[in-house]
Amino acid sequence: MVMDTDLRARQQSVRVLVLLDALARAGLVPTPAPALHELAYLANVLSPVFDLTPFDAKLLKRATGPYYPELQLAIDRLVGRGLVDAMKVEYRYLAEDKRYRVLAQYRLRRPLVRAALERHGQVFAQEAQFLHELAAAYSVLSDDKLGHAAVQDARYADISVDVSEVIDFGEYDNPAKNFSRNAAMTFAAGRRLEPAERLYLYLDHLNTRVAHG
Amino acid sequence: MAHFPLLEQMIVEHYGLYPGKDGQGRFEIPFREGLTLILGANGLGKTTLITMLFRMLTGTGDIPLPQGRIGSVDLSVQNLDRWSQRQFANRVNDGAQNASAQLSFQLGAKRFQVTRRLRDLALTTFIIDGEAADTEELTFRNAIAAAAELGSFGDWILVLRTLVFYFEDRRALVWDPGAQKQLLRALLLSPTLAQEWTRRERLILELDSRMRNLDNALKREKRESAKIDQKSTSAPGVRQALAAAQTHLDKLQERHATLVERLDLTDRMRHRARLDALRAEAEQDRALRELERARLLTIDAHLPHADESIRFILARLMSDATCLVCGTEDVAARRQSLEQALEARHCVICDSLIEMSMPADVTEITDARLQTLKAAYDASVVQAADQTRERDEANAAHLATSAELAACAQERDEVDQKVRDLQAQLPPDQRRVTDQQRRLDAANELVIDMRARLKVARTEFGEFLGGHRAHIAQFADAIKAKFGEAANGFLFEDSQLSWSPTRMQVGQAGADGVEPVEYPAFAVDLTGSDFAGLKRRGDPEEVSESQREFIDLAFRMALVHVAAPSSAASLVIDAPESSLDAVFVERAATVLGLFAKTGNHGTNRLVVTSNLGSGTLVPRLLQEINAPGDPMAPVVDLFHAGVPTRAMVTWKEEYAALWTHLLKAVHSDDDSEPEPEDERDYKSGDDDGHGH
Numbered sequence: 001m002v003m004d005t006d007l008r009a010r011q012q013s014v015r016v017l018v019l020l021d022a023l024a025r026a027g028l029v030p031t032p033a034p035a036l037h038e039l040a041y042l043a044n045v046l047s048p049v050f051d052l053t054p055f056d057a058k059l060l061k062r063a064t065g066p067y068y069p070e071l072q073l074a075i076d077r078l079v080g081r082g083l084v085d086a087m088k089v090e091y092r093y094l095a096e097d098k099r100y101r102v103l104a105q106y107r108l109r110r111p112l113v114r115a116a117l118e119r120h121g122q123v124f125a126q127e128a129q130f131l132h133e134l135a136a137a138y139s140v141l142s143d144d145k146l147g148h149a150a151v152q153d154a155r156y157a158d159i160s161v162d163v164s165e166v167i168d169f170g171e172y173d174n175p176a177k178n179f180s181r182n183a184a185m186t187f188a189a190g191r192r193l194e195p196a197e198r199l200y201l202y203l204d205h206l207n208t209r210v211a212h213g
Numbered sequence: 214m215a216h217f218p219l220l221e222q223m224i225v226e227h228y229g230l231y232p233g234k235d236g237q238g239r240f241e242i243p244f245r246e247g248l249t250l251i252l253g254a255n256g257l258g259k260t261t262l263i264t265m266l267f268r269m270l271t272g273t274g275d276i277p278l279p280q281g282r283i284g285s286v287d288l289s290v291q292n293l294d295r296w297s298q299r300q301f302a303n304r305v306n307d308g309a310q311n312a313s314a315q316l317s318f319q320l321g322a323k324r325f326q327v328t329r330r331l332r333d334l335a336l337t338t339f340i341i342d343g344e345a346a347d348t349e350e351l352t353f354r355n356a357i358a359a360a361a362e363l364g365s366f367g368d369w370i371l372v373l374r375t376l377v378f379y380f381e382d383r384r385a386l387v388w389d390p391g392a393q394k395q396l397l398r399a400l401l402l403s404p405t406l407a408q409e410w411t412r413r414e415r416l417i418l419e420l421d422s423r424m425r426n427l428d429n430a431l432k433r434e435k436r437e438s439a440k441i442d443q444k445s446t447s448a449p450g451v452r453q454a455l456a457a458a459q460t461h462l463d464k465l466q467e468r469h470a471t472l473v474e475r476l477d478l479t480d481r482m483r484h485r486a487r488l489d490a491l492r493a494e495a496e497q498d499r500a501l502r503e504l505e506r507a508r509l510l511t512i513d514a515h516l517p518h519a520d521e522s523i524r525f526i527l528a529r530l531m532s533d534a535t536c537l538v539c540g541t542e543d544v545a546a547r548r549q550s551l552e553q554a555l556e557a558r559h560c561v562i563c564d565s566l567i568e569m570s571m572p573a574d575v576t577e578i579t580d581a582r583l584q585t586l587k588a589a590y591d592a593s594v595v596q597a598a599d600q601t602r603e604r605d606e607a608n609a610a611h612l613a614t615s616a617e618l619a620a621c622a623q624e625r626d627e628v629d630q631k632v633r634d635l636q637a638q639l640p641p642d643q644r645r646v647t648d649q650q651r652r653l654d655a656a657n658e659l660v661i662d663m664r665a666r667l668k669v670a671r672t673e674f675g676e677f678l679g680g681h682r683a684h685i686a687q688f689a690d691a692i693k694a695k696f697g698e699a700a701n702g703f704l705f706e707d708s709q710l711s712w713s714p715t716r717m718q719v720g721q722a723g724a725d726g727v728e729p730v731e732y733p734a735f736a737v738d739l740t741g742s743d744f745a746g747l748k749r750r751g752d753p754e755e756v757s758e759s760q761r762e763f764i765d766l767a768f769r770m771a772l773v774h775v776a777a778p779s780s781a782a783s784l785v786i787d788a789p790e791s792s793l794d795a796v797f798v799e800r801a802a803t804v805l806g807l808f809a810k811t812g813n814h815g816t817n818r819l820v821v822t823s824n825l826g827s828g829t830l831v832p833r834l835l836q837e838i839n840a841p842g843d844p845m846a847p848v849v850d851l852f853h854a855g856v857p858t859r860a861m862v863t864w865k866e867e868y869a870a871l872w873t874h875l876l877k878a879v880h881s882d883d884d885s886e887p888e889p890e891d892e893r894d895y896k897s898g899d900d901d902g903h904g905h
Contacts, residue, residue, distance in 0.1 A: 060491040069498035076529060079522050080537020086522045091506035099499040100506050104525075159686045160731065162712035164738070164747070166488050172480070174728055 012074035014120060015055060018128065019043070020084065020108045021117050022135035030087055030105035034065060034147025036075070039138055041066035041150050043131060045169055045180040046202065050130040050195045057170035063096035063163045065151050075106060083112050133196040137203035145210050152209040154179035215400045216321035216361050217377060217773060217782035218270060220244035220818050225265070228312035228331055229305030230258040233854050240854045244783070245847055246816040247809040248838045252825055253851030254868070256858040259822040260381065261304060262851075263785055266820070267378050269316040269327055270357075272350055273298055273334050276370045280382075283375075283391040285418055285719070288367035288411065290354065293334070301331040308332055320360040321780055327353070364407035368399040376769050379786040385761070387737055387768040388753045390715045394732040400776035401685045413677060414719060417670045421720025424663040428722075431656045436463065438649050439632070448639055455635040462632055465625040472618040473723055479611035481716075486600070486607035488749055493593070493600035496746035500590040505532045507583055515555045515567070527551065527561065533590065593745040668727055671719055675730040685733045686712060691775045692735065699767035703797070703804045704760060707740040709747060710768065737764055758792040763801065770808050773817075781812035785820040790830035798829045806837035825852070826871035832878035844879045 019039055023031045044054040059066060078084040089104040121128040141149055150156050155178060161167050169178035176182075184202040187193065193201075225231050225240040233240035242249070242262070253259045274290040275297070302309040312331035315338075317324070326340040336348045339356075346352055354366035363369050375384060375392050386392050398407050439459045509528040516524060526537045534548045535541070551561050558567045689712040696710040713736035716729040738747040739756060753761045766786070773782045786805075793801055809819035823831050840846040852861065852868070861868055 058487070058491075060495055062495075069494050072498065076525075077537055077540060080526050080529070080540075082522075082538070086525050089509070089521050089525050091502060091509070099495075100502045102502060102505075159683060159689075160712070160714055162689070164492065164709075165711055165713055166484075166491060172484060172487065176728075 008070075009074065009077070011055075012070055013078055014116075015040070016071065016074045016078055017083070017108065017113055017117060018120060018131055019135075020106060021113075022128075022131040023138075024108060024110075025132060026135040026139040028135065028139055028146070030085070030107040032105050032147055033072070033075070033102055034067075035138075036106060037067050037071060038065060038147050038150045039135060040068060040071055041156070042138065042153070042180075042203075043134055045153065045155050045178060046134060046184060046199060047130065048175070048178060048181040049184050049198050049202075050126060052127060052130055054170060057175075058166055058168045058172070061156070061161055061163050061165055061167050064094050064101075065148060066156065067101065072102060079106075083109055085109060130195075133199050134203075137196075137199045140200075140203055141207055141210070145207065149206050149210045152206055154183045156180075214778055215363055215372070215776050216780050217372070217777050218361075219319040219781050219815070220249075220266070220783045220820065221317040221319065221324075223266060223269065223317075224315045225262075225331075226311075226313050226315075228301070228309060228314070229307060230261060230856060231851075231854050232856060242849050244818050244820060245840075246818065247840070248806075248834065248847040249818065249820045249849060250831065250834065250847045251820065251822040251849045251851060252831065253822070253855065254824055254858065254861060256860070257851040257855040258304075259824075259851060260787055261301070263378065263380070263787055263820065263822060265301060265314055265331075266316065266785065267373060268301075268334060269314055269329060270318075270373055271370050272327075272329070272336060272353055274350070274354060274366060274370060276367050276374070278371075278374060278384075282389045283395065285391065285414070287415065287418075288365070288371055288395065290365070290367045290370065298333045302333070313337065318783075319780075320357065321362065323356075323360040325357070325360070358404075362404060363399055364402075364404040364411065368395075368407065371395055371399060376772060377783060377785060379766065379769070379784070379789075381787045381791075383762060383765075385753050385765055387710075387735065387765050388751075388761075390717070390732065390734050393734045394715075396772065397685050397733045398681075400772065401688055402681055406681060410677070410681065413670075413674050417667065417674055417719045420663060420667050420670060421722050424660060424667055425722055427656065427663065428660050431653065431660055432466070434649075434653055434656070438653065439636075441649075451635055451638045455632065455639075458628055458632045458635055462625065462628045465621060465628055469618070469621050469625055472614060472621055476611070476614050476618055477718070479607070479614045483604070483607040483611045485749065485751060486604040490597075490600040490604035492746060492748070493597040497590070497593040497597040500586070500593040500745065501533060504583070504586040504590045505529060507580075507586055508532050511555065511583075515558065516561070532587075533594075589745065596745050664722070667720070667722060671727045671730070674719060675728060678730050678732070682714060682731060682733045688775050689735070692771045695771035695774045696735075696767050699770045699804050699807065700764055702807065703763045703767065703800045704739070706760075707747060708764065709738045710735045710771070711738055711749075735768070737768075739764075759794065759797050762789070762792050763797075763804065767804070770804075774813065778813050781815035781817045783818040783820060784808060787822050788824070788827075789821055790823060790828045793828065793830060795829065798833055801830060802833035802837045805834060809838055825868065825875065829878070832875055832881075835879045836881075845876070 016036070019036060020029075020031060023029060023036070023039060028035060040055075041059065044056050044059075047054045056068070059068060075084065075086075079086045085107045086104045087107065089102065091100040092103050093100050138146075155167060155169055158167070158179060169175060169181075180202070183205070184198045187198055187201040187205075221244055223242045223244070225233070225242075227238040228240070231240035232238055242251075251259050251262060273293050275293050276286070276288050276290060278286060296303075299308075301312070305312070309331040313328055314331055315326065315328040317326045319325070324342055326338070327336065328338040329336055336350060336353055339346045339348050339353055341356060346356065354369075358364070358366045358369050361369055361372070363372065371392075375386050375389075375396060384392075386396070398410050402410065436459065439455060505528050508531045509524060512519075512524050512527050512531070516527075519527075529535060529537050530544065531548050531551055534543050534545045536544050536547070554561050554564065559565065560567055693710045693712070697708075700708045700710075713734055714731040715734045716731055718727075718729045737750050737756075739750050739760070740747055750756050756764065766784075766789075769784065773784065789801065789805065790798070805819060805821070808817055811817060821834065825831075835844050835847065838844075838847060852872075
């Protein structure tokens with residue numbers, strides 16, 4: 001089914017606000033653009049741990065890590081509307097991806113978005129909880145690893161998907177190919193873990209993988 | 214890892230097409246390090262010669278490769294039929310009674326010498342490392358497969374036919390997923406694993422074939438049974454309804470099978486359309502950010518004290534004419550007024566003149582670079598919108614087919630149940646009916662059992678393949694890099710090879726809930742004059758003929774290089790210039806020369822056939838190789854080793870002129886002038902048939 005583009009754009013805007021809010025609560029503020037895209041990716045790939053449907057179950061693989069053009073446009077719009085501050089706006093050429101990437105840092109103008117976020121938290125309580133737990137787990141990464149961890153993620157690092165090919169974890173292909181979710185669900189076999197604990201364990205595992213290359 | 218044949222020498226004796234030096238019936242073809250150029254004219258036997266070379270390596274065995282894509286063909290070796298064994302005998306008037314050919318070649322650490330009768334390809338001598346071996350064909354096959362470190366002799370023929378020899382039929386490798394999966398299996402897995410893969414796959418295909426045959430037979434029997442029931446005179450109303458229901462069921466089953474095939478096609482199309490759409494979106498983003506960055510640099514220079522967010526908003530408005538503040542798109546007039554204000558160094562908010570010292574190297578708004586970036590961005594917007602529409606349409610088509618299939622399956626099941634109900638209403642008479650039903654039930658159970666076994670075998674094969682696909686993927690970067698060297702040396706467009714496993718169901722029976730397996734495969738991406746960025750070319754029809762051939766050659770070169778890291782290799786190409794226009798010749802010579810001048814642990818052998826005067830590739834290639842001492846040394850001259858054709862007699866002077874022209878062209882970069890003896894007589898052979 002073809003989604004209405006305006007609706008999709010509005011959903012993306014809300015998604016950005018909620019992600020920035022979660023990151024801010026986890027102490028990651030202002031948020032570097034790569035970290036925001038990375039968290040968006042991790043939220044997609046790990047949402048089944050909370051029995052949630054991924055917001056977007058596919059993306060084009062890039063050598064330097066997850067990047068959603070649509071998400072970046074949503075951030076730009078929010079900056080324009082004054083709901084998000086952009087700081088240290090710079091463009092860096094990434095040789096591996098053969099393109100410039102915006103490396104700004106973003107911060108919510110909280111007084112302007114507080115009411116919207118509270119309303120979202122009431123209506124989509126489980127999603128909000130998931131994102132807060134995920135951002136908190138994500139905050140264990142040191143600053144130099146923020147935005148560079150997802151390349152070690154189980155699904156992202158799958159060598160059967162080349163750079164410039166599509167990583168699919170449930171849009172057209174079988175959701176069983178969501179190796180990140182599968183990995184998160186295998187921790188502490190035989191023991192019952194809360195979904196949030198699985199997020200922490202998975203991000204801890206990711207942290208270790210990044211540390212060891 | 215595998216080894217490819219490193220050709221050393223072939224000697225053809227007493228074969229009517231090649232009387233050789235002084236017409237004594239001995240024709241020697243030394244395969245030099247680097248290039249061997251078999252030069253002739255139409256009818257002189259160039260293709261026959263390289264076919265002979267091929268048959269010396271395959272003997273009387275062959276694999277039944279179809280004309281187009283090889284699909285799931287059985288690679289078991291079959292003996293050539295009598296006609297094919299006599300293919301060389303049939304070309305000469307004495308039936309090649311006393312003719313023979315002897316080929317010497319290396320394969321890894323082993324050196325082989327093979328002699329065959331040309332009248333029937335029978336093996337007459339077989340020497341391995343100087344020791345005479347048994348001349349049984351099976352001994353030959355086993356020894357060759359073992360030395361090549363391949364799992365079977367069938368794999369050896371596959372490697373020769375799809376990789377080493379590039380015949381005139383131009384069998385595509387990079388665009389044939391079936392050929393790719395078989396080659397990657399054969400070359401990059403151990404012989405034992407490669408064989409185990411084949412064994413498991415063949416088991417599934419055989420089970421699939423048996424199950425489908427039995428299922429079809431069962432359906433036929435059911436129809437026959439229904440017809441007999443209809444002929445009976447009792448319960449005429451029920452029988453009439455049964456006949457109608459059975460006809461309806463037959464049609465639904467046909468339709469179901471068609472829809473299953475269509476669903477597979479629409480799924481592949483939507484995957485491809487999605488890839489194109491995501492790449493187009495990425496390309497649009499790339500173009501936007503590059504333009505935006507350039508705009509921001511300008512704005513930073515003009516308005517250094519403005520808030521960062523404001524500068525960013527202005528940069529965007531001046532990039533894609535979108536106002537981020539209110540979300541309005543296409544505010545081109547405002548963009549123009551902003552550009553004018555900045556150019557005049559006025560504040561964009563209050564229009565006051567800005568009193569400031571400007572850095573000397575400020576990027577001005579009207580820079581040609583900005584205009585170029587803007588044009589690139591505009592093109593990327595059009596492409597992204599088009600690809601997004603394509604993606605949505607492809608996805609909609611798939612979902613519609615899926616819904617149609619579900620409805621068809623439901624209706625089929627309902628009609629099937631109706632047929633059963635009607636059959637149950639018939640008088641339960643006759644022993645015949647009972648016996649018939651019993652047999653049908655038994656066959657039905659067998660089909661169900663086979664279907665279940667097929668499902669298990671497919672699942673297990675998918676898991677088996679997963680691990681080994683990952684092993685093969687480890688070579689992907691090296692293959693891609695080598696492909697890039699060769700392809701980008703030839704093509705004017707940017708190109709890249711992508712690791713892109715293909716999803717295929719093993720066998721033709723319905724998936725039955727089993728995911729298609731993912732076979733290892735590469736795909737080709739190419740930029741185009743009307744595309745922004747790289748675009749997947751999933752079919753040879755999506756590139757030009759010359760691009761097609763050299764992309765395939767680049768892929769072959771890359772595979773050869775990576776799959777045999779410890780030995781040099783040979784490539785045999787029939788008439789590479791046939792698809793090239795003059796512009797590509799220079800690059801083609803460079804790329805072919807690159808292969809001929811390099812190699813793993815030695816220098817590769819490139820064997821090329823060509824017609825005299827067919828273009829500039831031959832002289833360019835000879836110049837590129839620049840053989841020490843004599844640039845013409847790589848030439849095997851069929852004009853003197855072969856039997857003159859009527860055209861050669863009639864057009865003797867024209868051929869002589871072509872030869873002189875070739876010599877001049879080859880020596881044009883060389884200090885030495887062509888020697889007088891290089892002037893040729895094309896009517897009678899007076900040369901040894903190779904080199905100078």
